[in-house]
Amino acid sequence: MSVAASLTESAPPAEPWLAFHAPRPQARLRLFCLPHAGGGASLFRTWQAELGPDIEVCPVQLPGRESRLSEPPLRDGRAVVAALADVVARHADRPFALFGHSMGALLAFELTRALRARGLPGPEHLFVASYRAPHTLAASPMKGPTRAIDASEARRREAALALPPGMGEELLSLVQDVLLADTAVCEGYTFTPGPPLTCPLSAFRGIEDYVPDDAIQAWRALSSGPFTSRTFLGDHFFLRGTPRGLLQALRRALAAPPSHP
Numbered sequence: 001m002s003v004a005a006s007l008t009e010s011a012p013p014a015e016p017w018l019a020f021h022a023p024r025p026q027a028r029l030r031l032f033c034l035p036h037a038g039g040g041a042s043l044f045r046t047w048q049a050e051l052g053p054d055i056e057v058c059p060v061q062l063p064g065r066e067s068r069l070s071e072p073p074l075r076d077g078r079a080v081v082a083a084l085a086d087v088v089a090r091h092a093d094r095p096f097a098l099f100g101h102s103m104g105a106l107l108a109f110e111l112t113r114a115l116r117a118r119g120l121p122g123p124e125h126l127f128v129a130s131y132r133a134p135h136t137l138a139a140s141p142m143k144g145p146t147r148a149i150d151a152s153e154a155r156r157r158e159a160a161l162a163l164p165p166g167m168g169e170e171l172l173s174l175v176q177d178v179l180l181a182d183t184a185v186c187e188g189y190t191f192t193p194g195p196p197l198t199c200p201l202s203a204f205r206g207i208e209d210y211v212p213d214d215a216i217q218a219w220r221a222l223s224s225g226p227f228t229s230r231t232f233l234g235d236h237f238f239l240r241g242t243p244r245g246l247l248q249a250l251r252r253a254l255a256a257p258p259s260h261p
Contacts, residue, residue, distance in 0.1 A: 016068055017087045019061040020045040027056035029124060029254060030096040032088065034104030034111075035059075036130070036237075037182035040066035043101070043239060050247045055254060058091070060084070060104075064178040073181035077189050080107060085114045097125040097254055101239055103186055105131035109222070112197055122199055125253055126223070129204040129246075130211050130236050133218035134191045197223035202253060204246060206238035207231050228253070 015021070019041035031051070033044040041059035048057040062080065064073030074080045084107065088096065100108030105128035115122050201223040203216045213231065220227040232238050232245050239246065 015087075015090075017061055017083070018058050019067050020048075020059045021057070022048065024053060024056040026053065028054050028095070030056045030058050030091060030094060031250070031254070032058045032060055032096060032098050032108075034084075034098070034100040034107050035062075036102035036104055037186065038065075038179040039101070039104075042066055046242045047247060050242060050244065051251055055251070058096075060087070062178075064181065073178045075181040075184040075188075077107070077110070077185040080185060081110045081114050084111045085118060085120070088115060089118075089120055092121060095121075095124050097127065098123045099127040099129070099250065100131070101129045102131050102236065103182055105129055106134060106186065106189060109134055112199070113194060116197075122197070125200045125202065126197065127202050127204070127250060127253075128219060129239065130206065130209050132211060132215040133203075133222060134189070135193070135222065136215060136218050137189065137191060196221070198225050199223060200225045200227070200253070202228045202230070202249070204230050204232060204249075206234035206236060208235040209238070210236055 021041075031047075033041075033047065035041065035043045041061040044057060044059035047059070048055075051057055061068055062073065063071040074083070088111065098108040098111060100106065108126060108128060112122055112126055201219055203219040205211050205213065205216045209231075213229075216229055216231075219229070230246075230249060232243065234240075234243075
């Protein structure tokens with residue numbers, strides 16, 4: 001099966017921003033999960049079975065990937081965050097938590113701040129993985145189009161994603177616009193100082209992650225709530241497959257009663 005067929009074989013969900021999502025009316029809490037640059041909601045497709053019936057896993061599907069492959073990706077981080085705030089507001093009938101991996105961590109942080117700015121409830125817990133704390137990022141405004149993805153990058157991602165030989169270039173031909181748009185989101189980001197968050201914040205990385213431990217520990221400064229950090233076996237993509245150690249950490253953290261106002 002070609003990459004295009006495998007990414008589009010299922011019909012778009014009723015809520016296009018959520019995929020691999022089954023509503024669980026009896027769940028105590030929702031967990032919105034945001035993927036890395038170029039990634040899609042399928043990264044979290046196994047999490048519901050691992051986290052159990054008390055948590056409703058809501059994998060976020062950004063435009064331009066998987067079930068939304070025909071839509072143009074968003075290149076403006078502020079537009080992405082505003083759209084995500086609308087999504088969360090539509091599902092605000094029960095408590096929720098946010099998890100973001102790599103670029104998803106940046107989006108989850110700014111989403112938390114956007115919800116506060118709108119006067120809406122914030123997350124019970126913010127989980128971030130494999131991304132530098134936003135206030136430590138050097139300002140890097142966009143100066144022009146980001147470079148195209150070359151063959152060596154295709155091979156690198158082919159290996160990172162465990163794709164069959166030759167599929168990396170086919171995949172990148174389909175998702176290159178998404179990768180470029182997501183790179184624009186990250187490169188165009190500038191941290192704006194503001195009051196710290198009040199929710200518990202947990203930050204994770206892989207032991208072979210290119211994001212260093214001190215950049216993960218720096219997240220501590222961004223919330224007045226409890227802070228925890230953990231390092232797991234693996235590299236930047238330690239979430240591949242079913243990361244049971246991470247999921248156990250999420251389950252334990254979300255089992256605790258809320259500890260912020």
